[in-house]
Amino acid sequence: MEPNAAAHISRPxxxxxxxxxxxxxxxxxxxxxxxxxxxCVPPGELSTEEAxxxxxxxxxxxxxxxxxxxxxxxxxxxxxxIAAHAASLxxxxxxxxxxxxxxxxxxxxxxxxxxxxxxxxxxxxxAASHDALRAVPGAFDSALRGIAAAREAGLPFQINTxxxxxxxxxxxxxxxxxxxxxxxxxxxxxxxxxxxxxxxxGMELDAPRYEAVLDxxxxxxxxxxxxxxxxCAPHFYRILRQRGIPTQARGCLAGQSFCFISHTGDxxxxxxxxxxxxxxxxxxxxxxWEAAPLFADLRDPSAYGGKCGCCEFLAVCGGCRARAYExxxxxxxxxxxxxxxxxxxxxxxx
Numbered sequence: 001m002e003p004n005a006a007a008h009i010s011r012p013x014x015x016x017x018x019x020x021x022x023x024x025x026x027x028x029x030x031x032x033x034x035x036x037x038x039x040c041v042p043p044g045e046l047s048t049e050e051a052x053x054x055x056x057x058x059x060x061x062x063x064x065x066x067x068x069x070x071x072x073x074x075x076x077x078x079x080x081x082i083a084a085h086a087a088s089l090x091x092x093x094x095x096x097x098x099x100x101x102x103x104x105x106x107x108x109x110x111x112x113x114x115x116x117x118x119x120x121x122x123x124x125x126x127a128a129s130h131d132a133l134r135a136v137p138g139a140f141d142s143a144l145r146g147i148a149a150a151r152e153a154g155l156p157f158q159i160n161t162x163x164x165x166x167x168x169x170x171x172x173x174x175x176x177x178x179x180x181x182x183x184x185x186x187x188x189x190x191x192x193x194x195x196x197x198x199x200x201x202g203m204e205l206d207a208p209r210y211e212a213v214l215d216x217x218x219x220x221x222x223x224x225x226x227x228x229x230x231x232c233a234p235h236f237y238r239i240l241r242q243r244g245i246p247t248q249a250r251g252c253l254a255g256q257s258f259c260f261i262s263h264t265g266d267x268x269x270x271x272x273x274x275x276x277x278x279x280x281x282x283x284x285x286x287x288x289w290e291a292a293p294l295f296a297d298l299r300d301p302s303a304y305g306g307k308c309g310c311c312e313f314l315a316v317c318g319g320c321r322a323r324a325y326e327x328x329x330x331x332x333x334x335x336x337x338x339x340x341x342x343x344x345x346x347x348x349x350x
Contacts, residue, residue, distance in 0.1 A: 013299055015062040015289050016257040019096075019271055022051075022079065023071040024263050028098050029135040032123075032162050035071060035195050035271070044264040046280075048078040052085050054261070054280050059089040061286040068115075069096035069271075071263070074106060080113045087114025094118065096160075099146025100139065107146075107153035117184060118150055121160045125173035133167065147181055158185035158227075164203040168213060178226065185227035188217060190337075192232050192272040192322050207339040214239050221245055232272060232320055235338050238313040252318035255298035259289065269298060272322035275331065297332060306334030311342035 025041045026033070046054065058064065066086050073079050074097055086093040095110060099120035102110075110118065120143055124130030130140035150157040159178040163171065171188070178186040190210060193201040205213060214236045221228050222245055230236035234251020241247075250256065254269035261267055265280040267288045277292035289295065297303050298321060301314055308319040319335030327336040 013256060013295075015058075015064045015259065015285075017065045017067065017253065018058065018259055018261060019067040019069055020261045021069055021071065021263045021271065022046075022073045022076050022082070025075045026070055026072040026098070027075065027100060027136075028072070028139055030098075030123075031133050031135055032164065032191060032200055033195055041075075042263065045076075046263065046265055048081060050265070050281070051078070051082050054265075054285065055082070055086050055089055055091065057280070057285050059091060062289075063090060063092075065092040065094060067094050067096055067119075072098055072101065074101040080109045083110065083113035083115050092116055097146065098134070098139070098143060100142035102146030102149050104149050104152060107149040107155050111153050111155045115155070117156045117158060119158045119160050119187070120147055120150070121162070122174060122177065123162055124167055125170045125177055129167055129170060133162075133164075144181075147183075151182055156184045158187055159183045160187045160189060160231075162189040162191055163205060163213065164191050164200060165205060166203060168205055168209065171213060171216065175220070175228075179224075183226055185229065186224075187229045187231055188213070188233065189231045190233040190320075192320065192326060194272050194274060194322065194326055204337060207337045210337050211235070211239075211339040218243055218245065221247075232322065234317040234320055235313075235335070235340060238317040238340065241313070241316055250318065251316060252321050254321045255295040256318070259285075259295075261285075267292070269294065269331075270322055273325060273331070275325065294331070303332050304334075305330070305332050307338075307342050307345050308334040310344040311340070313340070313342070 023045055024035050068083060073095055083093050093115050094117045095115050096119045122130060122143060123133045127140035131137055147157060161174050175186055191204045214230060214233060217228055217230055218239045237249055237251045254273055259267055259269060260271040261280060266276045267278050268276060275294055277294050278288035308314060321331050323337060324333040324335055325331040
């Protein structure tokens with residue numbers, strides 16, 4: 001860690017994680033893709049030179065983890081150079097891939113470039129259910145081959161799953177599969193119907209089932225042999241605290257300690273939250289992070305509306321801001337899929 005990194009990290013709302021969409025090109029056609037990625041390379045991607053400058057800019061004011069994502073980042077020939085430059089700046093770098101292009105050579109090159117972990121998505125515990133969501137036959141088997149390549153290269157990997165009404169019943173089998181495969185972590189994403197996933201609206205888990213899924217994960221959290229995390233599911237961290245399980249993690253990180261950078265340089269609170277706060281081609285990321293009005297709003301708890309605004313777990317959870325925006329058009333509206341009634345709401349009902 002560079003000498004001034006501790007000062008960066010200790011600042012309020014320090015930038016601790018960035019998801020960077022290197023490309024929107026992808027070799028799959030997943031039904032739940034927030035990017036609506038296609039097989040064609042879209043115009044306007046940040047060049048290698050622009051990517052290098054962006055990493056220099058990031059390292060000048062923060063030391064976040066960089067998630068190199070897509071689309072499918074392995075479709076960018078300069079992925080390894082970008083990862084290596086990030087590592088040279090002391091930035092912790094991970095990559096998010098569908099696994100189908102992760103062969104032995106690619107896994108070794110990622111490890112040699114300083115990538116600390118790869119995430120590979122399994123959205124079904126078998127080929128039929130996974131391939132149905134990924135919309136390409138053979139996607140499940142190719143993901144398993146990618147996992148094997150990572151394991152053989154000594155490259156740590158995690159399994160990600162996006163849950164919908166179609167595959168939620170497979171959660172126990174998917175978790176068991178992640179453990180058997182030797183994953184370092186199992187991360188569960190709750191569907192936010194944006195991008196191509198807008199066509200799946202209505203396949204989100206309703207509030208009671210959502211709560212039940214998070215309870216199931218919380219029951220295994222402390223004793224699990226691998227890390228468990230819920231993403232786009234901020235009330236998981238409220239549930240952990242209700243159970244007396246210690247964790248320093250917070251629910252919705254959008255604009256708090258996390259941002260998203262698109263393939264064209266647009267900066268958003270997260271990848272599911274399609275509101276632009278600036279563009280790194282015309283502004284430094286430091287300026288955008290510190291001064292964008294939307295980020296200021298997200299950091300102001302007094303601005304939150306409805307039951308989120310009066311919830312005793314607001315600082316722990318925050319509600320999914322992307323889901324609130326998708327459902328209402330207001331990023332500060334209450335989380336629409338939370339079953340919890342805050343104490344001020346319960347009191348009049350007593």
